[in-house]
Structures are given as structure tokens and as C-alpha cells.
Amino acid sequence: MVNTLTPSQAAGLGAARAPIPWRAYARLAKLDIYDYYLSVPLLAALAGPTGWAAPGRTSVVLLLVLLGQVTLTAALVTFDDVTGYRDGSDAANYGPDAPARRLARKPLVTGALTDGQAVRFGWLALAACAVSWAGALALAPHRPAWAVLGVVLWFALGFQYSWWLKLSYHGLQEVFIAALGWFFVLPFHGLLTGQAGGLAIVQTLLFGLGPLLFGVYSNINDIPGDRSVGRPTVAVLTSPRGNALFVAAVSALETVLIAGAAVSGLAPWWFLPAMAPVIGLRVRQFVLGIGRGDILRARLLGVRIHRLAVALLVAVDLLLDLGAAA
Structure with missing residues (x-):
């Protein structure tokens, strides 16, 4: 049975804690x-x-x-x-x-x-x-x-x-989570450089996928709450197998972007080995969350993978800058 707070309980709890x-x-x-x-x-x-x-x-x-x-x-x-x-x-x-x-x-x-x-x-x-x-x-x-x-x-x-349009209530929750990262990078990169090169687009896409790849694990844990308020996440709309395939596809997309950038020449050949820890940890995250059902640990690992991925992307960019200046 789900426990809820009555208004009096909520008020009492707030008064007891009374944070400034x-x-x-x-x-x-x-x-x-x-x-x-x-x-x-x-x-x-x-x-x-x-x-x-x-x-x-x-x-x-x-x-x-x-x-x-x-x-x-x-x-x-x-x-x-x-x-x-x-x-x-x-x-x-x-x-x-x-x-x-x-x-x-x-x-x-x-x-x-x-x-x-x-x-x-x-x-x-x-x-x-x-x-x-x-x-x-x-x-x-x-x-x-x-x-x-x-x-x-x-x-x-x-x-x-x-709020207002309630985009996450109209099947756009996962897209929104990724888009928040995408819009925090590419437009502002354009303001700084006046352009959007191929590697910048790849890094933008990778940055947005990071929060999505811990958000999709949270959604598994939030199925009852999301279903009760009519928020149609992929986890709510599909079967456990269907959602597992979706998580696998998003994880694979990240790997394809990394490998594709290196193979196509958008990034140097060493971009793939430089980002290899992210790919390896993503496999571990999937096994942990989907294979073993340890959703919360998989989500926490996803947060850490995102932070590692950003650190590696920053290192790649700085090395490229040093190479261009040499």
C-alpha cells in the first residue's frame, strides 16, 4: 500500500524541520x-x-x-x-x-x-x-x-x-531530457565560434545522451507514479522487454556516435580508444540495471559515466587544441 501525506502531516513535518x-x-x-x-x-x-x-x-x-x-x-x-x-x-x-x-x-x-x-x-x-x-x-x-x-x-x-505545454506528459519525456543537454551546448558553441562543426555536433549529441542514460533507469523505478498521473514514458508504455530494448538502443547509439566519429574522420582515430571507458561502463550499467534489476545502482553508475564522459571530451578537445597550436 502506498503511503501518502495528509495536509496536516505535511505541515507538521515542515514545521518540525523548519529549514531556513x-x-x-x-x-x-x-x-x-x-x-x-x-x-x-x-x-x-x-x-x-x-x-x-x-x-x-x-x-x-x-x-x-x-x-x-x-x-x-x-x-x-x-x-x-x-x-x-x-x-x-x-x-x-x-x-x-x-x-x-x-x-x-x-x-x-x-x-x-x-x-x-x-x-x-x-x-x-x-x-x-x-x-x-x-x-x-x-x-x-x-x-x-x-x-x-x-x-x-x-x-x-x-x-x-x-508546466503549461507539459511536454513530458505528451510522450516527449525522454526527448526532453536529451534535448536539455543538446540545447545547453550547440547554440552556445555557435555564439562562441560562429559555426557548428561535425565534431561539435557529435559531442553535443553525446552530452545530451548522458543524462538520458541515467534518466531511463529512473523511469523504470518511477513506473507506478508516472502511470498514475498519465506521464507516458517508454517504461510505462512498453513491456519490460520492450523497455530493455529501448535502453539497449540508446546505449548503442552512444557507441555508434563515438565509433562513427573516429571512423568517418570527424574525430581523430584515437577518439575511440579515448572514449572506450565510457563504452565499457555502459555495458556494465546495462547488465546491472536490466540484467540484474538493480535499477538504483545502475542510475548512480549512469551519473558517474556522464561525468567521466564529459571529462574525457574536455581532454580530447584540449589535446586537439594543443595539436593545432603546435
Whole structure:
């Protein structure tokens, strides 16, 4: 039987913990989850000599990009929590028997923040993103139309995961998770360099697949909650075998991108051995999560694989820059 919190229980729990407001808002914004923000060091390395022709300007643009990413993501997860609070799914998934640290991540459920406070915070975060990215566009050394359009488009859509359009409720959850990473890289790379080369596109795709490849394991664990609120993830819509095939296909796509870039000449031949640890760990993740059913450990491994992949991509880009300068 699923445990839920009554309003009085939630209020009592919030009063008992009574975190100071900034902590409640930090938890609401999920500031401890930084995996998407790793796009900034990737952008810095991927920019190369062209993007760093004016170091001070590029540094300011990257800082504004980061501020916009943090605030847009804060708006996204805030509105997602508001939706989960209103439809009761968070109360069901984070009942009174949940571990205290896990439950504290839902300040609306615990009563630490009110619905109105959360909604106001979400809009303020989105406004801060608008200011930050407008500044990045104004100061960017290049403004190709496709890059500007990408920034504007993602500002308009990036908070609508489960708000307004509710994209994740219309079969786009997995696409959205990957697209968040894609739009955090390629448009801003265009602002820094004025172009989008083949290797930059490959790295953009790989970056977005990273969060997706720990998100799909979370979705297996979230099937009851997602089904109860009508969120049609692949895990909800398919059988366990069908979902396993989907996870395998996404994992294989990452390998194909890495190998294909090396074979086609978009990346140097050593790109494949450099990224080989990611491929090997991806196999281990699949065996752990799908083969053995240890979903939470597979998800955690996916987070670590993503961070490793970004570190390796940054190293590849820096080595390429050194080679070009030699």
C-alpha cells in the first residue's frame, strides 16, 4: 500500500524541520544536481582558439550562459515539483516512510514552502534566465541566426517539462531530457565560434545522451507514479522487454556516435580508444540495471559515466587544441 501525506502531516513535518528559507529554495531548485552544467567546461574546451580570441569576453559570456542554465533548470524543476504536488504524485512517491534526506528534496510535500511561494520562485528564476541569456547574446563574439534561434527556442520551451505545454506528459519525456543537454551546448558553441562543426555536433549529441542514460533507469523505478498521473514514458508504455530494448538502443547509439566519429574522420582515430571507458561502463550499467534489476545502482553508475564522459571530451578537445597550436 502506498503511503501518502495528509495536509496536516505535511505541515507538521515542515514545521518540525523548519529549514531556513534559502535552504528550502535551494532544495526546490535542486542546486546539488550539476550534471547539465558540465556543458560549460565542455563549451570552454570545445571553443578552441577561435572562441578564446578575446578571453575576457568569452569568460563573461560563459558565466552568463551558466547563470542562465542554472536559473532555467531551477524554473523547470520548480514547476515540475508544483505539478507533482498538485496532482498528488509527489505525496505518493515521497510518503512519510521515505528517508529524511530524500523527502527533504520536496519542500512542497514537507510544507517547508507553499504552492504560491514555489510558483513565484519559478517565474523569478525564469526572469533571471532571460536576463542572463540576453546578456550572453549581446556580448557573444558571434551571433549566427541558428544559434540565436536555438537559445530563444529553449528559453521558451525549457521550463515546460511539466508546466503549461507539459511536454513530458505528451510522450516527449525522454526527448526532453536529451534535448536539455543538446540545447545547453550547440547554440552556445555557435555564439562562441560562429559555426557548428561535425565534431561539435557529435559531442553535443553525446552530452545530451548522458543524462538520458541515467534518466531511463529512473523511469523504470518511477513506473507506478508516472502511470498514475498519465506521464507516458517508454517504461510505462512498453513491456519490460520492450523497455530493455529501448535502453539497449540508446546505449548503442552512444557507441555508434563515438565509433562513427573516429571512423568517418570527424574525430581523430584515437577518439575511440579515448572514449572506450565510457563504452565499457555502459555495458556494465546495462547488465546491472536490466540484467540484474538493480535499477538504483545502475542510475548512480549512469551519473558517474556522464561525468567521466564529459571529462574525457574536455581532454580530447584540449589535446586537439594543443595539436593545432603546435
